[in-house]
Amino acid sequence: MPEGPSIVILKDLIKDLHLGKPEILEVEGSAKNLDKDRLLHEKIQDFKSWGKHFLICFKDFTLRIHFMLFGTYLINAHKKTKLTLGLAFKNDELNFYTCKVDLLEGNVKEHYNWENDIMAEEWNSRAAIKKLKEMPEALVCDVLLDQHIFSGVGNIIKNEVLYRIKVHPLNKIEDLPPAKVKALVKEARNYSFDFLKWKKENTLSKHWEVYSQKECPRKHPITKKELGKTHRQTYYCGKCQKLYQQN
DNA sequence: CGAAATGTTTATGA
């Protein structure tokens, strides 16, 4: 659920309900610091996503929902797990579980820059390249998870992008040929849209080339290791993915 | 049943 494309799917599902600007008739849930009175009878102006954040926008504030690792939601359905936030409208309800809810004051545009959102129309690849050049020592397996550069990219996207561009996860940005830096940025967005398409078709895991795999498409063995300062599981092919400088 | 997993924040210590 938690990577950027999955949040876009949630947003699209809600748009498909054609709610318009629904009034909140009921608020439930255990989210801490949740001011239920503030939400009651307010009208939702818009549903947005930014990276892994799902945003419910009101006139003067925005609810931010972050699903972390285990978060889920149900639309017009519910389950036994403790409800974190439930919103009921005239004919529909949205239920969010195991997520973090925050209230952002003021206009949502003051809080987010959509140039960094890997799924947004406003995505700015040149800005991403510029930020990468400012961190020459950083490892490629870490920068892909940096939400200030690639908001929405998670561990699956990280691993698949690096295999697609045949770059070893332990390369430093400064050691990559400029064409590979460009390819990194381009594929981060490309793969995210493939992720979106495959996730909608329910075929995402069938398309994994390295993530959670034993061998790569060329039948080489996959290495699985916790790498970088993020210490996330990294799956890569030592034969297909090049390490440009060793030290 | 134990382990691991699409993630981030907070606490702790050097």
Next chain:
DNA sequence: CTCATAAACATTTC
């Protein structure tokens, strides 16, 4: 004070 590391949180799947 800042950085690196550890711990914390919560649920489903294999």
